[in-house]
Each structure stands twice: as C-alpha cells, then as structure tokens.
Amino acid sequence: MGKTIGLIGGTGKIGQGLALRWGLARESVVIGSRKKEKASIISQQINGKIGEELVIPRTNAVCIEESEIIILTVPFEHLIDTITPITGLLTENHIIVDVTVPLKPFRKGKMVDVLSESELGAKSATELLRNHIPPEIPIVGAFKTISNTILLDTNRVPTLNQDIFIFGGNKSVKRVIRDKIKLIKFLKPVDSGNILSARHIEHFTAFLIGLNRRYKTHDCGFSVTGLIDKAW
Numbered sequence: 251m252g253k254t255i256g257l258i259g260g261t262g263k264i265g266q267g268l269a270l271r272w273g274l275a276r277e278s279v280v281i282g283s284r285k286k287e288k289a290s291i292i293s294q295q296i297n298g299k300i301g302e303e304l305v306i307p308r309t310n311a312v313c314i315e316e317s318e319i320i321i322l323t324v325p326f327e328h329l330i331d332t333i334t335p336i337t338g339l340l341t342e343n344h345i346i347v348d349v350t351v352p353l354k355p356f357r358k359g360k361m362v363d364v365l366s367e368s369e370l371g372a373k374s375a376t377e378l379l380r381n382h383i384p385p386e387i388p389i390v391g392a393f394k395t396i397s398n399t400i401l402l403d404t405n406r407v408p409t410l411n412q413d414i415f416i417f418g419g420n421k422s423v424k425r426v427i428r429d430k431i432k433l434i435k436f437l438k439p440v441d442s443g444n445i446l447s448a449r450h451i452e453h454f455t456a457f458l459i460g461l462n463r464r465y466k467t468h469d470c471g472f473s474v475t476g477l478i479d480k481a482w
C-alpha cells in the first residue's frame with residue numbers, strides 16, 4: 251500500500267483543492283485542522299463532489315499520526331507556530347511537503363513580493379522550515395505555483411495543464427511525491443533540484459500573483475517549454 255497523504259490546514263483553499271483532485275483520482279487523503287468539526291464539514295463537502303468517502307477529517311496532530319506524507323498548507327505566517335507543537339510526532343518515515351510562500355502583505359496596484367531574508371530569518375520558507383524540523387525527516391517543496399481556484403474548479407480541467415516544481419535533497423523522496431502528483435491528471439511533476447530552488451520558486455509565485463492581477467484572472471501557472479520527457 252502507498253503512503254497516506256495528510257494535509258495540515260487542509261480545510262483551507264489549496265488544501266481543499268489538492269484533496270479534491272486526489273479524491274477524484276481515487277486517492278484517499280486525511281484533512282487536518284485545528285478543529286475536528288471544521289475538518290468534518292469540509293471533508294463532507296469534498297466527499298460529496300467525489301461521490302465517495304475518500305477524504306478523512308482529523309485534527310492536525312492525528313493527521314500526522316495517520317499519514318506518512320505531511321503536506322503543510324497553512325498560511326506562511328502560521329507555519330512555524332503550527333509545526334512546532336507537533337514536531338515531536340514526526341518520525342523519519344514521514345515526508346514533509348512545504349507548500350507555503352512567504353508573501354509580503356500587498357496593496358492594490360502594487361507589485362507582490364516575498365519577505366526578505368532579514369524579515370524571514372532564512373533565504374526561503376522551505377529553508378526556514380528545514381531549520382525547525384529534525385534533519386532525519388525529509389522535506390520537499392511542491393505545489394507553490396499552482397492556484398487553488400483551478401484545482402477547485404473541475405469544469406476547467408485543461409487549465410490544470412501545469413508543471414509542479416518539486417525540490418529537495420533526497421531524490422527517492424522526491425519520487426514518492428512525483429508519483430502522487432502523477433495521479434492527478436494534467437499535472438506534470440518537474441524535478442527542480444534541491445532545497446535552494448525554494449529561493450527562486452517562492453519568487454515565481456509572487457510573479458504569478460502579479461500576472462493574475464494584471465490579467466484579472468486567478469489561473470496563471472507554469473508550463474516550461476523545452477523540457478524533454480526524461481525519466482527521473
């Protein structure tokens with residue numbers, strides 16, 4: 251049996267989008283929340299769309315106990331506060347997937363940016379997280395450049411035709427996440443190197459949000475040309 255996916259803060263926008271897409275691919279996922287009742291309500295809604303009870307509601311702590319792939323889908327400003335009390339539940343059999351982007355609060359009409367190194371305390375959110383998680387527990391980054399709106403809108407399936415940049419130091423761990431991404435039709439996992447790539451990819455997200463605002467859409471994403479179809 252494959253590793254179970256758990257979404258910490260999975261009741262939110264990107265968490266729901268991923269749960270829905272995996273559910274539609276017949277992959278069961280656990281949705282974690284600070285409040286079990288909130289997780290139950292959201293899971294029920296997603297299961298209604300899937301037509302099967304594949305999304306399982308849990309508290310964040312139980313989500314970690316019942317899943318091996320722990321996807322962190324909380325707002326960046328709450329990332330460290332969320333993970334700190336539950337870090338003791340993590341084992342080296344877990345894989346942490348960081349989805350967060352350390353965006354600066356932005357005003358209408360202004361360029362979107364990410365927090366500077368001095369504001370963040372690291373060169374990227376994923377590197378900051380790495381400093382808070384025991385080194386034996388692998389971390390990869392993924393899903394930082396896909397928008398929740400297209401994940402949630404199943405009527406616009408072709409718009410999902412996007413690359414998902416996966417980065418992290420351990421290739422076999424990245425392959426586990428690659429194979430989970432491949433379950434979702436129209437998403438293309440792209441090996442994007444080690445954790446240092448977070449420094450670029452988090453800026454890509456800020457750039458995409460600027461494009462979305464300029465073009466009055468929520469759908470912008472990446473599909474890199476020239477990538478050969480290489481096994482990795």
Ligand SMILES: NC(=O)c1ccc[n+]([C@@H]2O[C@H](COP(=O)([O-])OP(=O)(O)OC[C@H]3O[C@@H](n4cnc5c(N)ncnc54)[C@H](OP(=O)(O)O)[C@@H]3O)[C@@H](O)[C@H]2O)c1
Pocket residue numbers: 259260261262263264265282283284285288289322323324325326328332349350351352393394395396397398399
């Ligand atoms: N939205 C996107 O399209 C998108 C795309 C790529 C990456 N991301 C990244 O994914 C992360 C989540 O984004 P989102 O838009 O899904 O966020 P969100 O909907 O605002 O929040 C996600 C979940 O985080 C939990 N949460 C909220 N406030 C919290 C707090 N003070 N402490 C602990 N948990 C809290 C909530 O879960 P409970 O109340 O159930 O605990 C909430 O449902 C962000 O870091 C974002 O940069 C988002």
